[in-house]
Amino acid sequence: MANPSKRVSAAPARQRLSIPKAYKMYVGGAFIRSESGRYYQVSGMTKGSADAEVVNIPLGSRKDARDAVLAGKAALHGWSSRTAFNRGQILYRLAEVLESRHEELVTSLVRAGATERDAIDEVNASVDRAVWYAGLADKISALVASHNPVSGPHFGFTLPEAMGLVAVLAPESPALLGLVSTILPVIVSGNTTVVVAGERDPRTAVIFCECLATSDLPGGVVNVLTGRAQDLGPQLAKHREVNALEAWTPDAALRTSLERDGAGSVKRVKTHDAQGIAALRDEQRGQGLTYVERFLELKTIWHPAGI
């Protein structure tokens, strides 16, 4: 740990020493370090946090990304075959857990540079957005499915289905609202996801994972890696088991290369620039069916009607 002497010497002799948290990645429902053993350091501390001035964050490797894809794929069948109502209930539970950790989340955002006021607003908006997506779970079909009036004695339906495993390169900022806004529309319909958290300060993302882990969300539905989007992004974009990729990055060159990499497996790739990221802060533009529809497959079913 960096500078332990500083924390000890600053404390009166009888004051107890705090227990700083080890920040880990969240894969397959477990909190893990990188298989590579590599790490990087993030600094910034505020009052109210037990953490040290500098903390070590796992530097996710390409192997970690592949492991996370396996975990996401393994969880896919179970998650997508749950009822939409049940998925909604779990996302609502997530909102409850986020609300109950309001203070901790605010502290985490502040230590990453937000003002107290902005941090509170961001946590409030994040909880409300989780509630919005929770309520959407069992409405998606009613909004995007159709009965097709085909000419002939048939019943025709077009129904939405989960696309599969979706990789998400999360925006750096807003750290919490960005995760809620990019992960929930992906999983609400039954997809699972591998997320690369913002590199600069992924501590809020890790706390968010702790919320996921205590929300009855099955392990493996959301897998969050820490590390460099530059390393992990291309790996995920090329991975054939990844069905879709959404990248939120102002880096134009990275966006282009991800779109190109995705072509090799006809991956559904959607990239968002700084303006797209900014829209996530808006109550109206930052949420909606559009974010969900991108990661739905549509299945048309024909059935004869006759005796």
Next chain:
Amino acid sequence: MATPRKNEKKTDAVKAASSEPDLGFTGESSWQYEPSLEGTDHLRFEKKYELFIGGRWVAPKSKKYFPTINPATEEPIAEVAEANAEDVDAAVRSARTAYDKIWSKLRPAERAKYLYRIARAMQEKARDLAIVETMDGGKPIKESRDFDVPTASAHFFYHAGWADKLDLAFHGRPYRPLGVAGQIIPWNFPLLMAAWKIAPALACGNTVVLKPAETTPLTALLLAKIFEEIELPPGVVNIVTGAGATGAALVAHSDVNKIAFTGSTDVGKRIQGAIAGSGKRLTLELGGKAANIVFADAPLDQAVEGIVNGIFFNQGHVCCAGSRLLVEESVHDLVVRKLRDRIATMRVGNPLDKNTDLGAINSKMQLEKIRGLVAAGEAEGAERWSSPCALPKKGFFFPPTFFTNVAQASRIAHEEIFGPVLSILTFRTPDEAVEKANNTMYGLSAGVWTDKGSKSFWMAQRLQAGVVWANTFNKFDPSSPFGGYKESGFGREGGRQGLSSYVEVG
């Protein structure tokens, strides 16, 4: 609970059709069951329940109270206030104030949060709600515990999700809430009907005056307690207990914008007539005489389970009950034998017993109505079979019963019995099945049993019913619109379409 079986003679025709071993259900064996009663000692009822108006419990201006009894024991549970026209007026005023000052101004996302809170509280209190529902109404605890209460809570969850998504629901068309909704609900699913009515009304931004049925007011009052506890703003939902006169006062009130009624077709017609010219919006969910159609190619054992569920669920007190069995002639005898064997295993008795299949008939009045129609069926020449099961000495009970040789003109073939009584008719061709199924003033639901998917869709296209179940029956979901054709009423409850009943869309 002991359910001794009598020896029964099989007819030759049935014997010939039977290729399966006699499992002893109708033989000499007698199955004994130990009681498995749900505990009620922890429940504390008030001696009397007041009206819930403006977020407070207020004594009725009528100064009158009426008892609500347990139909399984005939013992009173509590006294309940009887609201008169003045009380109804106070409730409507408080709903109007809440609408103008609070509810219509609240952000939709915040409205949603209240509904989520209600849903959560119902889940947390599920056991008590189920027990009280069973005590007050007579339905088996396994139904109130596994169906009524969870489905009611799910309705609040579901509609909470719509509250902040109405722009999506109406494809961006402008919409506005109606104002004050007067809602009158029946005694067969007291809590569930309260949820079906209140949840969409609140989600769409209306406020509510709800009148529960006079024989089953308690769970609605427990729901009012939940509204208090989750801090629903005062007046958003008001609950006025009473009988027909209370309902009539609510229907007649000039400041009510919308009436939603679930109940008998008779009363529905009177309500529709009464509000003529007033401009009030109306939805009606009325009676039914659903055809449950079994083709010879159907998976028959599965069909028999569906028939049993279709007619005996909640003692047959179900508006969409599959009360007319239309069975293809070639399998009639076989289906009847299987039905009889299956029904003979059903346990009728204390609704609080977790093994009870059929509980108590909701009221003495209803029991007499069932007895009257059954007598009419016998008088008209239909052949009656009732389960030889033992019935409790006290309380209102009726054994599961079916009629064969039922003529289409017979009263038991076209009048709603609303009890555990099934009328069995036959048909030879799909066209004849459709014609017989549609030969009713009702059109709430229908069932089709066949192994051939194309035939179920062909039938579904031709059946005049708001809900058609194929190879299943009595399925309900908040996301699935429910409502009738013809004299079974109009409007839908549940699903995206159900929201239209509570908004004016531009």
